[in-house]
Amino acid sequence: xxxxxxxxxxxxxxxxxxxxxxxxxxxxxxxxxxxxxxxxxxxxxxxxxxxxxxxxxxxxxxxxxxxxxxxxxxxxxxxxxxxxxxxxxxxxxxxxxxxxxxxxxxxxxxxxxxxxxxxxxxxxxxxxxxxxxxxxxxxxxxxxxxxxxxxxxxxxxxxxxxxxxxxxxxxxxxxxxxxxxxxxxxxxxxxxxxxxxxxxxxxxxxxxxxxxxxxxxxxxxxxxxxxxxxxxxxxxxxxxxxxxxxxxxxxxxxxxxxxxxxxxxxxxxxxxxxxxxxxxxxxxxxxxxxxxxxxxxxxxxxxxxxxxxxxxxxxxxxxxxxxxxxxxxxxxxxxxxxxxxxxxxxxxxxxxxxxxxxxxxxxxxxxxxxxxxxxxxxxxxxxxxxxxxxxxxxxxxxxxxxxxxxxxxxxxxxxxxxxxxxxxxxxxxxxxxxxxxxxxxxxxxxxxxxxxxxxxxxxxxxxxxxxxxxxxxxxxx
Amino acid sequence: xxxxxxxxxxxxxxxxxxxxxxxxxxxxxxxxxxxxxxxxxxxxxxxxxxxxxxxxxxxxxxxxxxxxxxxxxxxxxxxxxxxxxxxxxxxxxxxxxxxxxxxxxxxxxxxxxxxxxxxxxxxxxxxxxxxxxxxxxxxxxxxxxxxxxxxxxxxxxxxxxxxxxxxxxxxxxxxxxxxxxxxxxxxxxxxxxxxxxxxxxxxxxxxxxxxxxxxxxxxxxxxxxxxxxxxxxxxxxxxxxxxxxxxxxxxxxxxxxxxxxxxxxxxxxxxxxxxxxxxxxxxxxxxxxxxxxxxxxxxxxxxxxxxxxxxxxxxxxxxxxxxxxxxxxxxxxxxxxxxxxxxxxxxxxxxxxxxxxxxxxxxxxxxxxxxxxxxxxxxxxxxxxxxxxxxxxxxxxx
Numbered sequence: 001x002x003x004x005x006x007x008x009x010x011x012x013x014x015x016x017x018x019x020x021x022x023x024x025x026x027x028x029x030x031x032x033x034x035x036x037x038x039x040x041x042x043x044x045x046x047x048x049x050x051x052x053x054x055x056x057x058x059x060x061x062x063x064x065x066x067x068x069x070x071x072x073x074x075x076x077x078x079x080x081x082x083x084x085x086x087x088x089x090x091x092x093x094x095x096x097x098x099x100x101x102x103x104x105x106x107x108x109x110x111x112x113x114x115x116x117x118x119x120x121x122x123x124x125x126x127x128x129x130x131x132x133x134x135x136x137x138x139x140x141x142x143x144x145x146x147x148x149x150x151x152x153x154x155x156x157x158x159x160x161x162x163x164x165x166x167x168x169x170x171x172x173x174x175x176x177x178x179x180x181x182x183x184x185x186x187x188x189x190x191x192x193x194x195x196x197x198x199x200x201x202x203x204x205x206x207x208x209x210x211x212x213x214x215x216x217x218x219x220x221x222x223x224x225x226x227x228x229x230x231x232x233x234x235x236x237x238x239x240x241x242x243x244x245x246x247x248x249x250x251x252x253x254x255x256x257x258x259x260x261x262x263x264x265x266x267x268x269x270x271x272x273x274x275x276x277x278x279x280x281x282x283x284x285x286x287x288x289x290x291x292x293x294x295x296x297x298x299x300x301x302x303x304x305x306x307x308x309x310x311x312x313x314x315x316x317x318x319x320x321x322x323x324x325x326x327x328x329x330x331x332x333x334x335x336x337x338x339x340x341x342x343x344x345x346x347x348x349x350x351x352x353x354x355x356x357x358x359x360x361x362x363x364x365x366x367x368x369x370x371x372x373x374x375x376x377x378x379x380x381x382x383x384x385x386x387x388x389x390x391x392x393x394x395x396x397x398x399x400x401x402x403x404x405x406x407x408x409x410x411x412x413x414x415x416x417x418x419x420x421x422x423x424x425x426x427x428x429x430x431x432x433x434x435x436x437x438x439x440x441x442x443x444x445x446x447x448x449x450x451x452x453x454x455x456x457x458x459x460x461x462x463x464x465x466x467x468x469x470x471x472x473x474x475x476x477x
Numbered sequence: 478x479x480x481x482x483x484x485x486x487x488x489x490x491x492x493x494x495x496x497x498x499x500x501x502x503x504x505x506x507x508x509x510x511x512x513x514x515x516x517x518x519x520x521x522x523x524x525x526x527x528x529x530x531x532x533x534x535x536x537x538x539x540x541x542x543x544x545x546x547x548x549x550x551x552x553x554x555x556x557x558x559x560x561x562x563x564x565x566x567x568x569x570x571x572x573x574x575x576x577x578x579x580x581x582x583x584x585x586x587x588x589x590x591x592x593x594x595x596x597x598x599x600x601x602x603x604x605x606x607x608x609x610x611x612x613x614x615x616x617x618x619x620x621x622x623x624x625x626x627x628x629x630x631x632x633x634x635x636x637x638x639x640x641x642x643x644x645x646x647x648x649x650x651x652x653x654x655x656x657x658x659x660x661x662x663x664x665x666x667x668x669x670x671x672x673x674x675x676x677x678x679x680x681x682x683x684x685x686x687x688x689x690x691x692x693x694x695x696x697x698x699x700x701x702x703x704x705x706x707x708x709x710x711x712x713x714x715x716x717x718x719x720x721x722x723x724x725x726x727x728x729x730x731x732x733x734x735x736x737x738x739x740x741x742x743x744x745x746x747x748x749x750x751x752x753x754x755x756x757x758x759x760x761x762x763x764x765x766x767x768x769x770x771x772x773x774x775x776x777x778x779x780x781x782x783x784x785x786x787x788x789x790x791x792x793x794x795x796x797x798x799x800x801x802x803x804x805x806x807x808x809x810x811x812x813x814x815x816x817x818x819x820x821x822x823x824x825x826x827x828x829x830x831x832x833x834x835x836x837x838x839x840x841x842x843x844x845x846x847x848x849x850x851x852x853x854x855x856x857x858x859x860x861x862x863x864x865x866x867x868x869x870x871x872x873x874x875x
Contacts, residue, residue: 118678119775119801141682163627174625176634177602190850197775198801200588200599201638202827202845203873204855208601208634212627232684256536258559258655298684301722356623359537390625428625436628443628447615451862452630458857470629 004409005093005434007054007468010100014057014080021080022058025102028070033108035059044085044103048150049093049435051351051405056083056097061105065183065191065221068104072219073189075102081464084215086127086158089150091352092433094162094214098468104219106157112136113222120227121180121197126157126220130164133225142227145172148429149341156223163212165429167337170387171262171296172228174429176211181224184210187460197224209455214431215466217459231296234262236333237306239313240287240320244268247289248363250316251386254293254309255359261309264387265292265337268366271344271381271394278343281336284320291386292337340383341394348379349399353412355419356390356428365422369393369415376411378404390428391419417442432470440472449475480526484608484616484647490522491645492614495865502869503641505545505580509569509587511832513640513843513872524582527647530554532622538653539605539622544582544646551581555653563654564600565591565752571762572769572832582646588638591756592689592715595776595798601637603651609636609644612863622650635858642869643862657717661727662689662743662751665734667709670694670780674800676737678776680714681799683733685726689715689752692780692796697760702750707741715752755797761806768807768833770816774826776801785819801826810834813841820845844873 014021022036035041036058046053057080062068075082081101088095097103109125115137116122122133122144130151133144147166148154154164160182165174172178181195194207201207210217241247251264267275267283267290276283283290291313295305310321324330344350357365366382373380373395384392393415397408416426416436420443426436440449453471457463463476479501481487494501502519504510510521524545532541535558542551548566555561566589568579583589585607590599606620619632636644668676673692680687693701693711701711714730716723731740743751754760761769774782776799783794783803791808813830820826827845830838847855856875860866 116775117682118675118777120678120681120799121775141684163631165625169625173598173602176631177598186850186854192848192850192854194851196825197778198773198826199595199798200590200773200827203847203851204643204858205588205601205634205638206851206854206858208631208637209858211634212631229682229684231686252536255538258658260654297722298725300725301719304719304721356621356625358534358539358622360534385625388624390623423621424623425621425626425628427628428623429627431627432629440629444618448617448619449629451611451615451617452632454861455630455632455635455858458854458861 004406005052005438006473007098008473010098011079014100018057024074025058025060025071028074029060029062029067033061033063033067035061044097044105047088047090047093047095049091049096049433052093052096052434054096054098056101056103057099059103059105061108063108065185068185068219068221069189069191071102071104072185072187075464076188079462079464081467083466084157084161084219086155087129087153089154089158090162090433091354091430092427092435094431094433094469096434106155106221109221116197117142117227119197121224122227123222123224124156125222127155130154130156130159137227138230141230143230144225145178145228146175149338156225157220160211160220160223161213161215162429162431165390167263167265167385170264171260176208178226179207179211179223180226182207182210182220183222185219185221187218187465195224214433214470216456216470217465232298233302234294234296235302235306235324236292236294236330237309238320238322238333239291239293239318240284241289242287242317242319244289244366245363246316247291248366250291250313250318251362252359253312253316255387257308257312259305259308261293261387262296263292263294264385266382266384266386267337268382270379271340271383274343274347274381275336275340278346279336279339281332283336287319292333337383344381344394344396348396350394350396351408351412353391353393353395353415354427354430355416355424356388357419357422357424359389361422361424362386362389365391365418368418372414372418373411376407378408378411389424413439434469437470438472446475478521478523480523482526484527484610487645487647488610488614488616491610491612491867494867495612495614500867500870503645505583506547506578508573508575508577508579509583511573511575512587513869514874515838516869516872519869522645524646525580531648535560539650540653541622541648541650542581543648545580547578548581548584549578556656559656560653561656562603562651563593563597564603565593565756566600567591567756567758572758574764574766581649585637585649586639586641586646592691592752592797595690595801596688601634604633604637604649605652606650607633607636607646608648609646611644612865612867620650624652640873642872643859659720659723660715660717660745660748661723662748663714663716663727663730663734664706664741664743665712665738666707667738668712669710670783672737673710673712674777674780676712676734677714677799679733680730683730685716685730686718687714687730688717689713690799691755692800694795696793697795700760701754702747705747713751715748758804760795761804766832766834768810768837769831770805770807770828771831772803772805772820772826772828774801774803774820775824778823778826779803781823782819786816810837817845842874846874
């Protein structure tokens with residue numbers, strides 16, 4: 001595997017103290033919360049951005065905020081890097097450790113602490129999975145809105161780190177719009193609370209700053225999130241178009257008409273074929289692009305809204321319209337989309353890009369993406385959240401061929417630069433992590449990066465929290 | 478007052494101020510300049526010279542505007558395309574007794590939101606990108622013009638609501654939404670504060686998408702929509718959307734709310750007036766100048782706070798955001814410690830002194846003091862953006 005992205009050099013002063021550090025950590029947490037045998041460390045050397053791996057110095061899996069605080073205080077005193085980890089589902093390498101780092105895994109802190117329907121909040125430990133919140137409150141008619149594809153596994157702590165989104169954020173927003181408060185351990189072990197069950201900050205919006213900070217400002221151990229009453233029903237409709245341009249124009253027209261569906265998902269021909277072969281969702285194979293548009297509400301409301309949406313699609317020469325009559329049909333429409341990553345993984349290795357572009361630039365960016373990938377002699381499948389411009393081109397390659405892997409990475413970089421040049425950004429919901437770190441200069445000027453890094457330093461002067469990530473290694477202060 | 482007419486001028490003025498040791502109170506139209514602790518010896522630096530809509534494509538639901546553009550101009554441009562700012566920014570002129578034109582930069586700098594905030598998010602949730610000059614005179618960008626963006630630290634959220642203490646906003650990019658086709662309000666009469674809180678919680682648990690939930694006690698009820706609300710307390714719930722959908726949802730909501738008390742329905746025109754008056758704190762826009770507090774707590778805690786305070790002081794209050802936002806006018810000078818002590822005891826939140834006599838303001842921290850560790854962190858963050866401390870030092874407590 002090509003090793004194009006550098007990590008910070010391991011601190012010799014830390015590596016040489018390895019045994020002492022393990023001994024010290026053993027005094028801070030119970031024996032079953034500490035992992036240091038090489039064989040047991042293996043699962044923690046990697047995350048869902050599979051291209052890079054590093055064996056950490058040790059892994060701590062605390063059960064309480066107090067234990068997290070003790071570990072942080074210790075690591076801070078000895079300048080030992082700390083990498084926070086939820087479920088390790090990061091697609092940008094946000095949770096990949098480094099040889100001199102202690103991994104602070106929150107997986108044992110997985111309790112829902114309180115559900116408060118009158119105030120419409122849930123307070124949970126950071127290691128709770130995203131889906132389990134909605135599962136806990138669903139029976140009472142509520143849900144937690146952000147729904148990243150990995151929601152079965154990914155944790156709220158990780159969602160906060162990456163400000164995760166999902167398919168339904170067109171209507172409900174991303175994590176930062178649904179997060180009311182956190183309990184957080186600062187780098188020196190101080191425990192603070194930001195926000196709570198009330199709205200808005202008393203002073204600076206530090207909660208807004210922490211959300212999406214990729215584990216660089218502190219360790220979130222608990223979160224209070226907003227619950228929403230579940231709609232009576234939700235129903236998708238599937239449209240097939242002869243060209244991606246028409247599909248893109250249709251999206252713009254739906255939004256422009258004043259209708260805000262809960263989701264608008266886009267798939268191009270390669271993605272349709274891959275998903276259909278895997279999920280047998282009955283997707284049309286004679287179209288170039290497919291949209292899944294979902295609306296919510298009572299039966300009468302959904303009928304009325306879908307009627308308007310179908311009319312707009314017809315103005316764009318829609319070739320196939322599939323409305324569903326039953327929950328089974330609806331589930332089938334979504335099954336294809338939701339299995340996109342898994343289905344793609346069956347036929348090839350892939351890297352998933354995450355740039356976001358203004359809606360008006362969707363068609364242009366799709367066309368240029370195809371050109372870029374073709375130039376590298378690779379294939380691409382596009383599956384993404386069209387309603388909010390968050391593109392997910394999947395670049396297919398063979399990971400056993402180092403040259404092809406390198407090409408895939410280069411093509412990905414070019415696509416992300418394209419997104420930035422089109423007025424968008426490098427990452428919509430996966431985070432910068434290690435993957436996009438060296439592209440940050442394409443989006444930001446050095447003074448802008450310096451300002452962000454200065455603020456980062458206000459939280460972590462020694463830069464021990466997830467230090468190899470987000471900011472280019474050169475030019476750090 | 479200094480009024481730069483370009484970003485470059487603004488950056489130059491700020492760099493010069495650092496060199497000369499001068500301090501600035503950043504503002505837009507100065508309609509909200511009474512917020513926060515007074516800063517001695519600061520010269521006003523206004524963004525009102527930076528005006529105009531830079532980019533607006535209704536189909537993208539995103540607008541980019543220079544910071545000093547009047548809110549009225551932004552709202553007119555949006556209305557022409559049947560769009561709006563979903564967070565419903567309030568107009569502070571009534572309660573602050575100020576005149577002039579509120580600016581869009583001021584809205585975001587003070588994170589000003591209205592009744593829809595509790596379901597549609599605050600100003601900070603709609604804000605996608607900014608251009609600003611930091612305290613070193615560097616022109617910087619943060620965020621962008623797309624809704625999903627986790628590229629680097631979210632300085633957009635940090636600057637929103639920083640009341641001009643971290644940077645001088647020169648341009649803002651924000652998300653907009655379609656104006657609902659129709660609006661209706663369900664009014665439940667005669668509920669005491671606590672029952673009203675329960676009724677609002679019950680309404681929010683229904684799948685009917687209530688977009689406004691306020692309780693107007695007897696003392697203020699008659700001051701809304703020219704006294705047209707029915708006798709006794711009024712608990713009001715707003716429904717918005719397509720006409721056919723609102724009709725169906727209203728039926729469902731009324732059916733449940735009738736268990737709490739007598740219900741009437743207000744049509745579109747009355748609803749628009751009522752929610753504008755709730756937004757702008759109409760009952761206390763009386764020029765009386767009695768101390769006015771804005772308190773944010775958990776929805777069920779708002780009425781508990783008011784009940785506790787009433788045991789010891791004269792308090793007139795009404796509730797928005799399902800009960801979590803309390804607008805309170807006090808009879809006597811503000812007793813901040815007493816009020817804030819109760820807020821902590823009732824689960825936390827924050828109280829902001831919006832309006833008070835000069836002497837009371839001098840003696841009272843306007844913003845809710847935060848715990849020492851958070852205050853220290855906030856001060857460090859300010860130091861990183863404004864190293865020389867030239868932007869209203871002390872306005873927010875640091």
